[in-house]
Amino acid sequence: MIKILFTAVSAHGHVLPMVPLMESALAQGHRVGLVVSGLFEPVVESDLPVGVELLRAGPMPLELATLAAERTQGDVMYPTVAGIGETFGGVMLDLSLPEAIPAARAWAPDVIIADSYNTVGPFLSAALQVPWWRLSMTVRPPTAWLDAIALSSHERYIAAELEPRDPAGTVELWPDELSDPEGEAWDDGPIIEMAFSAHRGRGVEMALPAIAPDRPRVVVSMGTIFSDATALESIAARLASMNVDAVITSGLALGETTKNATEDSSVEWVEFTPIARLLRGASAVISVGGAGTVLATLAAGIPLVLWPHGADQPGIAARVVEAGAGLNVSGLEDLASTLATVLSDGRFKTNARTVATVNASRPNASDVLTLIRETV
Structure with a gap:
């Protein structure tokens, strides 16, 4: 010992x-x-x-x-x-x-x-x-x-x-x-x-909403440092206008959840949840590019849309794009079109799965x- x-x-x-x-x-x-x-x-x-x-x-x-x-x-x-x-x-x-x-x-x-x-x-x-x-x-x-x-x-x-x-x-x-x-x-x-192993947490699992059979699930996480209520509400509004099933985590940096930001039934708000649970059934992840979220997502073979803010996020985002496992946006005005590209072009999923295979x-x-x- x-x-x-x-x-x-x-x-x-x-x-x-x-x-x-x-x-x-x-x-x-x-x-x-x-x-x-x-x-x-x-x-x-x-x-x-x-x-x-x-x-x-x-x-x-x-x-x-x-x-x-x-x-x-x-x-x-x-x-x-x-x-x-x-x-x-x-x-x-x-x-x-x-x-x-x-x-x-x-x-x-x-x-x-x-x-x-x-x-x-x-x-x-x-x-x-x-x-x-x-x-x-x-x-x-x-x-x-x-x-x-x-x-x-x-x-x-x-x-x-x-x-x-x-x-x-x-x-x-x-x-x-x-x-x-x-x-x-x-x-x-x-x-x-x-x-890399996605964090699973311990204890009783919080039930996530059932996956809609006719819409791809998109997970949104800005991590635990750069979470911003206004930005998340804006993302929610954009996703509500798309044919996606969205799960948005308010993270830990916000003092309170923003779960009432939209009443659209296609957008579900959850508090901090271990990433391994959030990723179940997801087709894409929107993130600021924190290392843990990016590695967990790619370890699951899921492509990303990244909106880097600070710290090491710009460098991480650049490497994801270079690997063909996701795309970047510089502002939310491009989010919907970029997400649509990542969901419709199978090459992003293929490249994400390549990273997952090597990681495993x-x-x-x-x-x-x-x-x-x-x-x-």
């Missing part, structure tokens, strides 16, 4: 891709911990496997972005490169380490697994002198972003009289089919590919965990 400590940005898109490894670790008899903001705990706890031990430390994403914007005089939702560096390399460490270091020392992990934007895990690795692995669940961040993050975090290593440690390796969830063939790859250790052939979480265990 070993003790595996996971560290991630306190957001669903960063934590939920770790769940298959957590489940496999628990099934193999290991102890599993997760460093997470205390404010995030009540939101995410029901989506974690039973048995995960929570180490409460650090801020929520909005606090991260707000303080970084103040320090760099930038925009909260659309930061500069310097702002990204300060968000993940500066503010994240400043607000997390005072609680995370003593909690991790007491828990005494044998290995740490950190998401690719989380700098707390690598810092704990240096402080505790234990190996760490990177979990890459999205497109590799631009080198300029990584350099800015490293520059900000380096100041904290110097202050603590620590030397950064290279990862023991990278667990790569992002498929080659969605990677830029001319882009840079992780080069600081071995790479182990792992199949990759090692599963249990196999990957066995390889990680050998490095401890």
